Amino acid sequence: MTIKKYNLLLADDDTDDCIFFTEALHELPLIVNLLTVHDGVELMQLLTTEETTLPDILFLDLNMPRKTGMECLSEIKNNNKLKDLPIVIFSTSCHSDTVNLLYANGANYYIRKPAEFSQLKKTIHEVLTLIIQKNISKPGKDSFVIQP
Amino acid sequence: MKVASPQLKHHFLSGGGEMGDLIRSHDWSNSAIGKPETWPQSLLTSLSIILHSKFPTFLCWGPKLICFYNDAFRLSLGQDGKYPFIPGRPAEQTLDAIWHVIKPLLVQVQDTGEAILHEDLLIPIFKNNIMEDVYWTLNFSPVYDEAGDKAGVIATCNETTDKVKYLKELTSINDALEFAIEGTELGTFDYNPVTNKFSANARLKEWFGLPPKAEIELQHAIAAIAQNDREKVVDAIQKTLNFSSGGHYDMEYTIVHPLTKKETFVRAKGRAWFTEQKIAYRFNGTLQDVSKEVRARKIMEISEQRFLAAIAAVKGFLWTNTPEGKMAGEQPAWAILTGQTYEEYQGYGWANAVHPDDAQPTVVAWNEAVQERKTFVFEHRIKLTDGSWGQFSIRARPILNDDGSIREWVGVHTDITEQKRAEKNQQIQQQILFKSQQKFRLLADSMLQHIWTSDTEGNLNYFNQSVFDFSGLTIEEINKDGWIQIVHPDDKEGNINAWTKSVTTGEPFLFEHRFRRHDGEYRWQLSRAIPQKDAYGNIQMWVGTSTDIEDQKIFTNQLEKEVKERTAQLEQKNIDLEKMNKELQSFAYISSHDLQEPLRKIQTFASRILEKEYENLSDNGKDQFVRMRKAAERMQTLIDDLLAYSHTNIDERKFEIVNLGKIMEEVKSDFAEEFQQAGATIEIGKMYDIPIIPFQFRQLLHNLISNSLKFSIPGQSPHIQINSEMVTDDIPFAKDIISHHKTYCHISVSDNGIGFDKGYSKKIFELFQRLHGREAYSGTGIGLAIVKKIIENHHGFILANGVINKGATFDIYIPANL
Numbered sequence: 001m002t003i004k005k006y007n008l009l010l011a012d013d014d015t016d017d018c019i020f021f022t023e024a025l026h027e028l029p030l031i032v033n034l035l036t037v038h039d040g041v042e043l044m045q046l047l048t049t050e051e052t053t054l055p056d057i058l059f060l061d062l063n064m065p066r067k068t069g070m071e072c073l074s075e076i077k078n079n080n081k082l083k084d085l086p087i088v089i090f091s092t093s094c095h096s097d098t099v100n101l102l103y104a105n106g107a108n109y110y111i112r113k114p115a116e117f118s119q120l121k122k123t124i125h126e127v128l129t130l131i132i133q134k135n136i137s138k139p140g141k142d143s144f145v146i147q148p
Numbered sequence: 149m150k151v152a153s154p155q156l157k158h159h160f161l162s163g164g165g166e167m168g169d170l171i172r173s174h175d176w177s178n179s180a181i182g183k184p185e186t187w188p189q190s191l192l193t194s195l196s197i198i199l200h201s202k203f204p205t206f207l208c209w210g211p212k213l214i215c216f217y218n219d220a221f222r223l224s225l226g227q228d229g230k231y232p233f234i235p236g237r238p239a240e241q242t243l244d245a246i247w248h249v250i251k252p253l254l255v256q257v258q259d260t261g262e263a264i265l266h267e268d269l270l271i272p273i274f275k276n277n278i279m280e281d282v283y284w285t286l287n288f289s290p291v292y293d294e295a296g297d298k299a300g301v302i303a304t305c306n307e308t309t310d311k312v313k314y315l316k317e318l319t320s321i322n323d324a325l326e327f328a329i330e331g332t333e334l335g336t337f338d339y340n341p342v343t344n345k346f347s348a349n350a351r352l353k354e355w356f357g358l359p360p361k362a363e364i365e366l367q368h369a370i371a372a373i374a375q376n377d378r379e380k381v382v383d384a385i386q387k388t389l390n391f392s393s394g395g396h397y398d399m400e401y402t403i404v405h406p407l408t409k410k411e412t413f414v415r416a417k418g419r420a421w422f423t424e425q426k427i428a429y430r431f432n433g434t435l436q437d438v439s440k441e442v443r444a445r446k447i448m449e450i451s452e453q454r455f456l457a458a459i460a461a462v463k464g465f466l467w468t469n470t471p472e473g474k475m476a477g478e479q480p481a482w483a484i485l486t487g488q489t490y491e492e493y494q495g496y497g498w499a500n501a502v503h504p505d506d507a508q509p510t511v512v513a514w515n516e517a518v519q520e521r522k523t524f525v526f527e528h529r530i531k532l533t534d535g536s537w538g539q540f541s542i543r544a545r546p547i548l549n550d551d552g553s554i555r556e557w558v559g560v561h562t563d564i565t566e567q568k569r570a571e572k573n574q575q576i577q578q579q580i581l582f583k584s585q586q587k588f589r590l591l592a593d594s595m596l597q598h599i600w601t602s603d604t605e606g607n608l609n610y611f612n613q614s615v616f617d618f619s620g621l622t623i624e625e626i627n628k629d630g631w632i633q634i635v636h637p638d639d640k641e642g643n644i645n646a647w648t649k650s651v652t653t654g655e656p657f658l659f660e661h662r663f664r665r666h667d668g669e670y671r672w673q674l675s676r677a678i679p680q681k682d683a684y685g686n687i688q689m690w691v692g693t694s695t696d697i698e699d700q701k702i703f704t705n706q707l708e709k710e711v712k713e714r715t716a717q718l719e720q721k722n723i724d725l726e727k728m729n730k731e732l733q734s735f736a737y738i739s740s741h742d743l744q745e746p747l748r749k750i751q752t753f754a755s756r757i758l759e760k761e762y763e764n765l766s767d768n769g770k771d772q773f774v775r776m777r778k779a780a781e782r783m784q785t786l787i788d789d790l791l792a793y794s795h796t797n798i799d800e801r802k803f804e805i806v807n808l809g810k811i812m813e814e815v816k817s818d819f820a821e822e823f824q825q826a827g828a829t830i831e832i833g834k835m836y837d838i839p840i841i842p843f844q845f846r847q848l849l850h851n852l853i854s855n856s857l858k859f860s861i862p863g864q865s866p867h868i869q870i871n872s873e874m875v876t877d878d879i880p881f882a883k884d885i886i887s888h889h890k891t892y893c894h895i896s897v898s899d900n901g902i903g904f905d906k907g908y909s910k911k912i913f914e915l916f917q918r919l920h921g922r923e924a925y926s927g928t929g930i931g932l933a934i935v936k937k938i939i940e941n942h943h944g945f946i947l948a949n950g951v952i953n954k955g956a957t958f959d960i961y962i963p964a965n966l
Contacts, residue, residue, distance in 0.1 A: 016749050092745055115751035115784065117759065 006128070009055035010036045011043040011072065012090065013064045017113065021059070021090075024121040030128065040067025044075060047082055054085060057131055060107075062091040062098070070102070077106040086131050103144050110145045123147075164199030165219040171195070171235050179236035180212045190293045194302060204307070207291070208239045208254060209300035215239035224307050225273070246271050250303070253288050257301045263289040268308050283312040335414070335435035339366060341389050341428045352435055355414070357406040374411070377401035381416075388420045389428040395420035397433055400442075413442040463563035467498075469544070471554035473518050485561060487533030503529035503537060521546050521554060530561065539565045598663075598694035600631070602677065604687050606651035615694075620666025636662035636670045647677075654679050654687055663694065671698040743787055750780050789930040792847065803966060806842050808872055808895065809835035815849045822857055826866055833871035838893045839966045844938045849897075851931040852958055856899035858925055861953060867900045874964055891964040892944070898957035904950035912948055 008025070012018055018036050025032055035055065037043045043060075044067065046052055058076075062069035069089065076082045088109045089102050099110060108131065111123050123146045130143075164171070176183045181191070191209055195216060198205040204224045206217035214236060225245075239254070240247055249271050253264055266286045273282045285306045293299035329336055335352030339345075345363040348356075356372040358364050373381050381401050388397040397418040402411050418433015459466050465481040474495045475482070482493055486501040493501070502510050506528035517524035524544040529537045544559025592599040592612035599612040608631050616622065619634045626633075635643050639661035650657035657677035662670035677692030754777050765773055812832050816823075823830070830853070853868060860866035872895045904912065904919055911917055913936040918929040932948075935958075939946045944962040 014745075016752075020752055092748065113748060115748045115755070117752050117755045120752070 006030070006032045006057070006132070007053065007055040008032050008034045008057050008059065009043075009046075010034060010059040010090070011038075011040065011064065011069070012036065012059070012061035013038045014061065017061070017090075020117065020120055021124070024117065024124050027121055028125050028128075030125075032128075039064045040069065040072045043067075043072055047076070047085075048079070054082070056086070057128070058085055058087045059090045059111075060087055062089065062093060070105070073102065073105050073107055088127050088131075099145060103141060107144075109143075112145070164196075167216070167218050167222065168199050171199075171216065174235040176236060179214070180238075181210050181214050181236070188293050188299070190291060190299055194291050194300065198302060201304075204305040205302060206239075206243070206305070207300055207302050209291075213239045213254065213300075215242040217242075221305060224305065245273060250286075253286070253303075254301050257288045257290050258298055261290050261298055263287060268312050281309070282307060283309045329434070333437060335437075336432070337369075337418070337435065338430065338432040341420075341431060355403045355405065355412045355435070355437070357408070372403050372406055374402035374404050385431070388418070389431060391422050391426040391428070395422065395428070395431075397431070400438065411439070412437055413439040459560060464560040465563075467559050467561070469557035469559065471518070471546070471556065473514055473557065482561075485532065486530060501531050503531065505529075517544070518554075518557075521548075524557070524559065527564070538563055539568045596696075598673070598675075600677075600692050600694070602651075602690040602692065604651075604689065606647060606690070608692075618663065618665055634664045636664065638662075650677065650679075651690070657690070657692065660697070671696055672701040673697060744784075747780060747783055747787065751777070751784070754780065786928045786930075789928045789934075792930070792934060802841055803839045804842055805837050805839050806845075807835060807837045808840075808845075808893075811840075811842065811846055811849060812870060815846060815853060818850065819853055819857070826857055826860065828857060828860070828866035828868065830868045830870065833869070835872055836874065836893050836964070838962055838964055840942060840962065841938075844941060848935050848938045848960075851935050852897045855931060856897070856901055856956070858927065859899075859901040859903075859920075859956070861900070861902055864900065869896075869898050871896050875961075892961040893964045895960040895962065896957060897960070898955055900955045903952045903954050903956045904948075905952060906950065909948045909950065913946070 010018060010021055012021070018038075022034060022036075025034055035046075037046055047054070060069045060072060064072075069091070073087060073089075076085060076087065083106075086108045087106070088111060089107045090111050090113065092113050102110060109127050111127060114120050114123060127146050130146075171184075181187065184192075194207050194209070198207050198216065198218050201218055202220055204218070204221035206215060206221050208215050215238060216235070234242065240251070243250060249269070253266070257264055264287070266284070268283045269286055271282055271284055272279050285308050287304040289302050289304075290298050291300040291302055328334075329349065333351065335349060335355060337346055337348040337352055343363075344366050346366055346369070347363055348358065348369075350360070352358075353360060353364075356369050358368060358372070370378060370382060381399060384397060384399050387393045388395055397416065397420070399416045400413070401416070402413045404411055414435040415438045416433060416435045418431060420428045421430040421432075422428050456466075458464075459481075465485040467475065467479045467482045468477075470476050475493050475498045476495075478490065479493060479498075482488065482498065483490070486493070486498075488497065488501055491497070499507055499511065510526060510528050513526050514524060524542065526542045528540060528542070530540050532538045540561045541564045542559060542561050544557050546554040546557050549555045589612070593614070595612065596614055598615045598618065600608050600615060601610040602608045611623070611626065611631070615626075615631075619626075621634070632640060632644065643659055643661050646659045647657060649655070656679070657675065659675050661673055661675065663673050664670050673694040674697045675692060675694040677690045679687040680689045680691055682688050754773070757773065758777070762770065762773070809832065812835060816830060816832075822828070856868045857866055872893055874891055875894050876891045908919055912919065913932050917932070918925075918927060936946060939960060939962070942962045944960060946961070947959045948956065949959070950956040
């Protein structure tokens with residue numbers, strides 16, 4: 001693994017999920033910085049503030065108060081400064097319509113939150129590896145959903 | 149007078165009568181033409197001709213016109229032939245009496261050399277001592293001598309005085325005849341049966357419209373005879389021309405002018421003339437215009453006919469009586485009426501035909517009329533020809549002579565039997581009507597309904613007792629303030645409008661309104677009225693009823709209210725149902741997200757404990773922890789199945805024609821691992837292309853195969869058989885379920901598993917139905933419910949058959965065409 005330190009941003013209102021995510025990252029052989037925000041409005045404020053250094057990857061929950069993940073995705077993709085930010089959707093939902101819409105709107109990957117912690121680690125690792133390796137290029141539809 | 153013959157013998161003068169002798173004896177020595185010995189042959193020949201002619205003839209010869217004539221001529225000159233004749237003298241002297249007439253003729257012949265003929269030339273002559281008009285027909289011919297020169301003129305003379313006289317007389321007679329014909333305005337005709345042509349005078353031609361030419365074909369005249377008379381006239385003419393008929397012709401007929409169509413009624417008279425061979429050679433006669441007479445006669449006839457018709461029209465019988473009241477002479481009408489014979493009705497015999505009860509009053513009244521000479525007016529019964537009695541009205545009037553005495557009585561018996569009968573019938577009818585009205589009122593009064601009638605104007609003129617009982621009003625009160633007073637004030641205007649409309653248009657009246665009861669309470673009434681019409685469709689009256697519908701109205705209102713309430717309830721139920729559906733949908737969402745969320749966390753925490761803290765648990769704790777994890781897993785499965793079930797709804801259907809084999813292969817590959825583990829085999833038969841919702845059908849097969857694997861007999865390799873076939877109509881146990889004449893694809897899925905009891909063949913499709921304990925066979929009881937729902941989405945049906953420990957078969961029927 002490379003020694004590069006990655007800046008990750010997680011937008012999720014669920015505290016438990018934030019803990020799971022943080023713990024999973026800790027157990028992975030990676031050097032990352034994780035910043036968490038807990039709703040869409042907070043996320044967009046952070047991203048659109050001048051002095052903010054953009055993260056390398058954004059993990060975006062869909063079901064958030066005030067502003068949903070879907071809305072945030074659209075805003076980001078419509079913002080020239082932000083549109084190249086790699087976005088990984090991190091959600092419980094597995095509805096195919098939603099998945100298709102997310103892909104169409106420019107999300108890079110989709111992780112359905114797994115029930116097993118080991119699977120969580122596995123999927124996060126996998127998606128980080130994919131993005132780093134492929135140098136943030138957009139994946140095909142077939143590999144959009146990361147299966148645990 | 150005879151003159152002695154001279155000695156001279158002139159052979160040419162042999163004979164020649166007296167004149168011959170005179171010529172022969174004359175001394176011609178000093179004459180202008182010399183001695184006879186010197187006369188040219190032409191003179192001698194001419195002389196010979198005239199002297200031997202019996203026709204009065206004279207000859208003028210030579211330039212001096214020396215005149216000779218024969219004995220016949222001499223006699224014509226009158227004086228008993230003693231006209232002085234001196235031979236050798238010129239004609240001017242010899243014929244001095246007529247010289248002024250004949251000179252120009254002689255000159256003309258001598259000049260022109262051509263003969264002249266004069267007929268009936270008048271030459272007045274002194275004859276028989278008087279000047280007479282004598283007519284001559286004269287021929288003057290030139291005589292040429294040997295040299296070819298005109299030497300003389302021979303004149304042949306024929307006296308025609310008698311002929312001319314006759315002609316004159318005839319003309320005179322004709323004039324008289326014509327005058328007579330003109331005077332009597334006759335038409336005359338003269339027909340020649342041999343040539344079939346006839347002539348007629350102008351008047352006749354005018355009647356017939358014939359051309360003015362002299363002779364006309366008979367057919368042209370016949371054509372102008374009126375159609376009805378034509379045959380009759382032709383027959384009569386034929387008959388007249390037959391000798392045996394006597395040849396007399398007497399006809400009356402009508403001529404119709406072919407152009408003006410003017411009718412002329414004529415009387416024709418004529419006779420035919422026959423030869424000795426009895427053949428008609430002439431038929432002539434006259435026609436007299438008798439139009440006026442005929443017209444007058446016809447008017448009389450018409451008048452008579454009218455009179456008789458008038459009498460017949462009033463069923464009258466005309467008779468006459470003597471001043472004393474006796475019947476005399478023929479009374480044809482009376483005979484027809486009574487059947488009495490001539491002898492029977494003569495005198496006072498007529499009275500026998502009068503009804504015995506009426507006879508005496510009749511005689512009394514009759515005598516009174518006779519005495520007072522006034523119009524007799526009476527009624528009595530007469531015994532008719534057929535023996536029945538007829539009722540008659542009699543009127544008779546006396547016709548007076550100039551001196552005021554009665555000449556005769558003229559009377560008419562008018563048949564009034566039917567009139568009397570009609571009057572009687574009318575009386576009976578009125579009685580019947582009256583009785584019927586009584587019945588109607590009795591009936592009407594006994595009814596609880598209000599019954600009323602109205603005239604054609606809409607004025608109510610009858611109310612039954614019920615109206616008075618209900619309203620508490622009297623007829624006087626209703627008459628005074630009108631029936632409308634009992635109608636509720638709010639209903640009055642509509643009531644009056646509807647009633648006026650019905651009365652105006654004749655349409656039946658139908659109205660709901662409230663009537664005020666005697667106690668002041670208004671009660672709903674249903675009123676109807678229908679017009680009563682006569683045979684011609686004219687409205688005679690209106691009959692109306694009003695029925696108390698208060699209770700009905702209340703009931704109806706109640707019913708309406710209840711229906712409204714129930715409808716409102718149903719609507720609310722529908723709203724609730726929709727709400728529930730939405731809630732169910734949101735439940736699906738909740739279960740997919742919010743329910744899964746805490747479950748997932750439980751599972752995640754559990755996995756963390758299992759990973760890091762498991763060894764710290766006691767054995768009992770470990771067991772309970774494992775059970776807790778399993779429960780969480782089961783809940784996960786349940787939520788997933790529920791989601792699948794709630795997503796299996798019709799909204800998502802999208803039919804595609806897909807080969808079942810393809811779907812089957814896909815499902816089979818999904819199960820590859822399981823098949824291998826369980827050592828299961830699957831046998832797939834013929835598969836068809838049918839319209840299905842692919843992902844749903846895949847789910848269906850997945851569930852069935854999953855079941856077959858799950859419910860296999862332990863220790864026995866599962867075997868699954870899948871087949872399909874196309875069927876129409878012939879589907880066992882499903883005749884009343886499927887649509888007829890529709891082709892279905894029958895797919896059967898059977899296995900050799902544990903099967904099930906027949907009693908559960910329906911129940912197994914219900915949601916959450918489980919036939920086995922969870923410990924033996926896992927599952928949520930949703931799988932077959934999903935199968936059934938998918939089948940329903942495909943408008944098909946499914947039957948389950950099972951035999952315990954032998955296997956289960958699912959028969960699926962899906963329409964082969966959309």
